[in-house]
Amino acid sequence: MEERLQKVLAQAGVASRREAEQYITAGRVKVNGKVVKELGTKVGPNAFIMVDGNPIHRERKTYLLFYKPRGVVTTMKDPEGRKSVADYVKDIPQRVFPVGRLDYNTEGLLLLTNDGELTQAMTHPSHGVNKTYEVTVPGIVPQEKLDQLRLGVNLEDGVTAPAIVELTAYDYEKNLTRFTVTIHEGRNRQVRRMCDYIGFPVRYLRRVKMGTLTLDGLRRGDCRELFEEEVEALRLECGLQAKPAKQKAAATKKPEPKRKVK
Numbered sequence: 001m002e003e004r005l006q007k008v009l010a011q012a013g014v015a016s017r018r019e020a021e022q023y024i025t026a027g028r029v030k031v032n033g034k035v036v037k038e039l040g041t042k043v044g045p046n047a048f049i050m051v052d053g054n055p056i057h058r059e060r061k062t063y064l065l066f067y068k069p070r071g072v073v074t075t076m077k078d079p080e081g082r083k084s085v086a087d088y089v090k091d092i093p094q095r096v097f098p099v100g101r102l103d104y105n106t107e108g109l110l111l112l113t114n115d116g117e118l119t120q121a122m123t124h125p126s127h128g129v130n131k132t133y134e135v136t137v138p139g140i141v142p143q144e145k146l147d148q149l150r151l152g153v154n155l156e157d158g159v160t161a162p163a164i165v166e167l168t169a170y171d172y173e174k175n176l177t178r179f180t181v182t183i184h185e186g187r188n189r190q191v192r193r194m195c196d197y198i199g200f201p202v203r204y205l206r207r208v209k210m211g212t213l214t215l216d217g218l219r220r221g222d223c224r225e226l227f228e229e230e231v232e233a234l235r236l237e238c239g240l241q242a243k244p245a246k247q248k249a250a251a252t253k254k255p256e257p258k259r260k261v262k
Contacts, residue, residue: 002042003117005029006047012117013057028052063226064112067218074101074110074114085112088223096261099123100186108207109215114222118231121238122211128184129237130164132209133191137200140170141177145198149181153197160194161185176203211237217247 009020009029011123030050031043041051049056049188064164066073066088076086076097081127085098089112099111113119122129152160164182171178177200181191195202212233218224226234 002044004010005031005036005037005041005049006039008043008053008058009051009056010100011114012049012050012058014056021212023051040135055223059094059114061115061119062092062096062113063115063231064089064092064096064223065226066110066112066217066223067215067220068102068110069220070105070107073104074098085110086244088221096244101188102207103189103192106192106205106207108205109210110207111210111213117240118235118238121187121240122234129211130182130209130224131186131207131211132164132180132182133182133193134178134206134208135195135202136176136178136204137195138176138203139200140175141179141198141200143167145200146179148198153194153257155187155190155193155197157187159176159189160187163194170171179210182209254257 006017009015009023010017014020015023020040020189023029024039024041025037028051029036032048033043045058047221049058066085068085071083072087073082078084078098082104089096092116096112096114099113099122102108102110109156111122119129147164148163152162161184163178166180166182166246168178170176181194187193191205192202213230214224214243215260250259
């Protein structure tokens, strides 16, 4: 897939996108041996790019599926010294970042990538990428309360979009209700706040699905790279152009998830 030259330069860490544009118009950039001065120029993944006579390093697009445990912050660095997502991807040479967030006490599926275009598309509510959570709350939640979640509730930042809510079980012995919630918005702590609204604060929360991705085969703290087919499915779901078939990974056997010490 081709990308704008200034975007490629920025992703390679050469300069900011605005500075990269200045490099291009000044004739400091060559693509496959030819000086390029047009800002609209697009380049493919195999283009050989030089700035001031020096070849740039183009970082390979990386997509990691991570099972975040509870007690881990969804940042690459924590000023309070708590365990962060970065502690689980130290061996990954590429600089990857979380797509969206899971709060400190929520566990489950998290996507890490250096693909800024996909990140922006997946986190934008207009693309409607579904996220499914398993929820456990104390008490026996009446159906009319679950219906409120289905229709949308009025939080301090506005009314939530209708959610898909499926009752899993009433545990009368432990006085608990278990259900799943599927939403496509990305508001801060949204599921927790929705449950607070109906008077049943969350006791346990786990994200089990994001778009077409699931936690199948992963344990807490595991991560694995996505198959090319999985990346294509995400791009299609977000309305982005799928990558050419010739770029598909050669591996046919599913790689074992990387185990991390908790």
